Amino acid sequence: MPARATARRSICASGCWAPSPSTPPSVSRSWDATTATSTPTDAMARSWASRSRRSWGVLWRAGGRERLFDVVYEPERKGGNVESVVVAITDISDRKAVETSLRDQAGLLELAHDAIMLLEMDGTITFWNQGAAETYGFTAEESLGNVAHRLLHTVFPQPLSEIYEAAERQGRWEGELIHSRRDGRRIVVTSRWAVQPAMGDRPARIMEINRDVTERKTAEAALKEKEAELLLVTGASPIILMRCGRDLRYRFVNRAGAELFGLTPQEMIGRPMRVVMGDEAFARVEPFIERVLRGESVEYELEIPYPRAGLRWMRGSFIPDVSESVVVGWFASITDVTERKRVEDKLRDSERTERLLAEIGALAAKGVGRPLDHVVHDICAHVAAEMGVSRCGYGLVDVEEGWATVETEWCGSLPPLRGRYALSNVAPHLVADGLAGRVTVLRDLTVDPRTTNRYDGLYAPVA
Known part of the structure; x- marks a missing residue:
């Protein structure tokens, strides 16, 4: 052989x-x-x-x-x-293996729903999968040999030369493009480019993968529009609207809620409630927070001492924020009812005053012929009993000079306060109200923000 x-x-x-x-x-x-x-x-x-x-x-x-x-x-x-x-x-085993692998890969590309195309560096289409045909309406026969950005009337986010430069430098590029389908409809796609370097006689080329996100972008735009409308409505609402997390931090606050603390909504979001509200105010609502985090819907009407706004009557409603059967926080709707409470108090005071005046008149009529001090003492005792106070007196107030004179009083077992006193020791606010002709009621000198912290001086007559 x-x-x-x-x-x-x-x-x-x-x-x-x-x-x-x-x-x-x-x-x-x-x-x-x-x-x-x-x-x-x-x-x-x-x-x-x-x-x-x-x-x-x-x-x-x-x-x-x-x-x-x-x-x-x-x-x-x-x-x-x-x-x-x-x-x-x-x-030829290795060559055939490569050819088989390429055929398999090409088959997989045909199965993909994304639009996949191979482009020469000038944009000429050399491969066009079935996903591209479904996305754009052009068959492979109609697309091959065409320049992609001309066929699809591409709108680029930046000059095409800059995109090519970035793709060649980094080996890839990603961004959003606007394309035109065969039927003329404009679509938005997320586009990913991968540059395949030249190999042997084969020049460099680009694999471009596009995914139609038009519906998603439309939904996002609609959502942003709804969010803008919601912010407009909640921003104009006088009702305080909040969303709080289980970690006791603010997730959403409208303008009315932020103004209560002298802040903007952006300054409040993410901050701890206790820090913003203050310890005393937070302690007032904490029991209701514990209940709503257990899944209860709760309501309250409380007088709350805020660091900036002072004592305010607030009516609140808490609703659990539930995600996948777990309470992750709560929604709060809070209304400042301070003025309503003041009106109610005035009405009650007015009704009580009318009744007391009638009773005082009756007592005065019975006291005809008795010493005036005794009659006034009996009247003060009756008023104190009706109002549930431990002291009631009668005197004169000179708001211009800032003095008060207690002439007659009923004080039970307490030491008497007959004498002359400086209003600045109790409530300088009384002077301004008196000069303006307003009636002022102080229910508790220890907590009313209109008083000073020198109320103990009330028991030290100055004259």
Whole structure:
């Protein structure tokens, strides 16, 4: 069996074997045993008979591995007769594996719902998957060979030259594009570009993957519009609206709620409630917070001492904020009812005053002929009992000079306060109200913000 590998390098890429008609049958059988079929020797026989060149793919099993070869039979003639056949064997297993992988990948790209295309660096389309056809309405036949941004009338977020420069420098680019479908409808896509560098004779190219997000963008725009409307409504509302988290921090506050503390909504969001409200005010509402975090809807009407606004009557409603059956916080609707309470108090005071005046008149009528001090003392005792106070007196107040004179009083077992006193020791606010002709009622000197902290001086007459 003559070897022709050296003489036939141009034909034999991997190796050559040149059997002749005198090749022993045992050698041919050995050849057949190493291949998947007996095709090679049969082919050589036909090559002699037909005097033609044939090419075959052969699966060669070597050491349990299968390799794919390209086999070419080249008859050698002398005097018009075939004297021998040169067999050129090329291992094409790796090339076929790559081709198979590329076909598989191309098949996967066809299955993708995203629009996927391969572009040359000038934008010419060389691949167009089924997802692109569904997204844009153009078939692959209609798209291949066209420049993508011209076919789709692309609106770029920046100059195209800058996008190409960034893609070549970083190997990729991401952004949002506006495209036109075949039917003329404009769509918004998120676009990802990956640059594939040049390899061998193949120039560099770009794989572009686009996903239609038009519906999402439309929904986002509608949501932003609704949020703007909500902010407009809540911002104009005099009712305090809040959303608080289980961590006792503000998640949302409208303008009315922020103004109560002298802040803006942005300054309050994320801050702890106790820090903003102050310890005393927070302690007043804490029991209701504990209940709403247990899943209860609660309401309250309390007088709350705020650091900036002072004592305010507030009517609140707390509703649990539930997510996946877990209370994650609560929604609060709070109304300042201080003025309403003051009106109610005035009405009650007015009704009580009318009744007391009638009773005082009756007592005065009964006291005709008695010493005036005794009559006034009885009247003060009756008023104190009706109002639930431990002291009631009668005197004169000179708001211009800032003095008060207690002339007659009923004080039970308390020390008497008859004498002259400085109003500044109790409530300078009384002076301003008196000069303005307003009636002032102080119910508790220890907590009313209109009083000073020197009320203890009330028991120290100055004259």
